Amino acid sequence: MEDIVLSAFSVFFIQSPSFLAYQKTMKNANGMSNAETLFTIEKIPSDNHIRDILDNVHPELLFPVFDMIFEMLKKNGYLNSFRGINRNLLIALDGTQCFSSEKIHCKNCSVTHHRDGTTTYHHSVITPVIVTPGKKHAISLCPEFITPQDGHEKQDSEIATAKRWICKYAGKYVAKQTTILGDDLYSRQPFCEELLELGFHFILVCKQTSHKTLYKWVNLVESIGNLHVFTIKVLNGRKTEIHTYRYANKLPIRDTDDALMVNWCELTIRNEGGEILYKNAFITDHIITAENVTSIVRSGRARWKIENENNNTLKTKGYNLEHNYGHGDDHLSTVLVTLNILAFLIHTLMEFIDEKYRLLRDSLPTRKTFFDDIRALTRYMCFGSWDDMMDFMLKGLEIEMPPNQR
């Protein structure tokens, strides 16, 4: 079992669909391969064997590894720099589609029947990540898969899945002072109430089109002169930007007697010519003041990273979601996605804790170059350990380690 999981993981970690085939060839020629030395795989299983076995493995069995890494980061103080408003951890929730086909499907596919008679099978997943303003890294937490029972509309199913996630993990994260970030889909009363009941804080995108009552109140408050507004000039490179903040506390989220009262803020960025470069608004349960409104908006804006850094990287930067193992009948598809996210998390972890890895990543121009090199090196050479491989790369690139790290 260990060989099977490690083998599938190695493909995502090296980002090479052919990694196992190359290592088999190497083993036959030299009696040893990187599968053994780098991944401690004793015997490389066939793709069919991996597929058959992993199809029966529920992805939740891998979740403790995510928790282990979170605890490791926390224990070593790496999370201290990952704090936003009121020293809160910021966890961004976002759904992303990780599989879509008109033919291939399994028991756990969500199904959409189109008007023209065609059918699409798909899998989507919520990928929670810890983000923080001004940091490029996002730390992946346990994913939650959207199941066919979650709802027929995209929004319903994503919210149902997000609710499941916050209920499951409240015990773990609430005590650590956590603010949940999400897009406009999440800024509805039932979800906000659930977050508050569980003890989470929130900063959620709040669009005018979906919050007509709240914006009526914003206008009303403005008309009687009670809306807080201030403007600052910010130097962005050589250009000056005009940042206008507007905010008000305790506005009803919707048009009902039992409406939840929320705090609202908005940032508009203009260039010196007055042209709007950026505009976004958020609701939050944190009381907004002149002192903290910029921090709240900065925390809220950190959410974009889940799309840019996380989901985009997983989809386009070499983490071949799905790979050639195929889809399976039961869990294969979701187990592979989980292993893939785990590979991404461990790459992030290595940038924190492994000086050699960080030096190499910083020295090579792109993520792609780094993995192209690893793919080529592991195809032709057998390294005794990760450390040996990184030493070899550092030497070849003539990079000196700082004295205390040698």
Ligand SMILES: [Zn+2]
């Ligand atoms: Zn499926």
